[in-house]
Amino acid sequence: MNELEFFYQLKEELLSKYQESYPQWKRSIHDFRGKEISNFQKLLEEKVNSRISEKWFYTHLKATKNEKLPRIDMLDLLCQFLDFSDWESFKKNHLIENLHEQVKEEAEGRKRGFFSLGKKSISITLATGLLLGSLYFFTNKSKAIQFCFQDADTYELLLNDTLEIEIFQDGESPIVQRIDAKKCFKWDLDQESITFAIHAPYYRSDTITRSLKNQKYHEDIYLKKDDYALMIHLFSTSNFEDWEKRRNQLGQMIADDAIIFQVEKGNANAGVSMLNKEEFIDRLTLPINSLKNIKIIHSMYKDEKIFRLRFILNE
Numbered sequence: 001m002n003e004l005e006f007f008y009q010l011k012e013e014l015l016s017k018y019q020e021s022y023p024q025w026k027r028s029i030h031d032f033r034g035k036e037i038s039n040f041q042k043l044l045e046e047k048v049n050s051r052i053s054e055k056w057f058y059t060h061l062k063a064t065k066n067e068k069l070p071r072i073d074m075l076d077l078l079c080q081f082l083d084f085s086d087w088e089s090f091k092k093n094h095l096i097e098n099l100h101e102q103v104k105e106e107a108e109g110r111k112r113g114f115f116s117l118g119k120k121s122i123s124i125t126l127a128t129g130l131l132l133g134s135l136y137f138f139t140n141k142s143k144a145i146q147f148c149f150q151d152a153d154t155y156e157l158l159l160n161d162t163l164e165i166e167i168f169q170d171g172e173s174p175i176v177q178r179i180d181a182k183k184c185f186k187w188d189l190d191q192e193s194i195t196f197a198i199h200a201p202y203y204r205s206d207t208i209t210r211s212l213k214n215q216k217y218h219e220d221i222y223l224k225k226d227d228y229a230l231m232i233h234l235f236s237t238s239n240f241e242d243w244e245k246r247r248n249q250l251g252q253m254i255a256d257d258a259i260i261f262q263v264e265k266g267n268a269n270a271g272v273s274m275l276n277k278e279e280f281i282d283r284l285t286l287p288i289n290s291l292k293n294i295k296i297i298h299s300m301y302k303d304e305k306i307f308r309l310r311f312i313l314n315e
Contacts, residue, residue: 007070010090049162073177152225166198202226202296237292260280
């Protein structure tokens with residue numbers, strides 16, 4: 001099987017996986033439309049904590065004929081949805097199955113007397129050799145560069161629950177993937193370059209661009225702590241007597257034209273509340289404050305001051 005044949009097999013198994021949750025769907029994956037694609041996106045997010053866009057689905061999964069493979073990171077994602085570790089594992093598994101079938105057919109042919117003993121032995125030996133050779137090829141084939149993420153001060157793996165990787169593409173909207181902090185992010189070496197942004201709670205966001213030509217297969221990315229976000233979290237969880245000092249510190253950290261968003265928790269229809277700098281400082285520092293134990297989701301900086309901030313109240 002060539003690469004595209006493996007991909008067509010993958011699409012068939014994605015359809016079967018979908019039908020486990022939606023058995024009423026009896027048609028092909030090529031017949032998916034808005035509702036079915038939305039259902040598939042939901043299943044994918046529940047299983048592997050990541051999403052694909054509707055445009056990506058139409059381009060790669062709905063198409064009856066594919067001219068080329070999608071990127072390796074997206075193939076890995078879909079294979080994980082099917083309980084394989086990655087794309088290479090998926091191919092290796094199905095290669096073994098196919099070759100086992102070939103060997104089985106050769107053995108059955110011997111029983112039926114279709115071949116002479118010499119031809120049988122040669123044929124089975126060739127099939128077995130093909131199996132072993134293919135296993136070696138797929139086991140030793142490395143196509144992905146791996147990025148792991150560490151604290152720039154301690155050189156330890158990040159301790160956050162998840163990292164958000166925003167992958168930028170020419171002519172398409174970014175793809176967002178969420179990975180466990182102690183895991184690494186893979187990318188297909190067949191591409192010439194990659195640009196992606198990293199977002200992690202209480203760390204400064206960073207954008208990475210790498211040329212993958214002659215690139216090493218593993219790289220550690222070091223993220224700097226978001227000190228201001230950590231301080232704001234500390235202010236919301238501690239009791240302070242010097243309220244004026246705290247207000248002055250916040251005033252120095254936050255830009256005058258800052259826009260601050262409070263994400264409403266537990267109510268999908270509530271959306272967000274928007275605060276300006278003074279409103280946020282008042283609510284955070286007044287003796288009877290309404291902002292306690294907040295978690296910073298994302299922050300952006302301009303001239304070394306926070307000018308965009310998103311947070312949520314922890315329970």
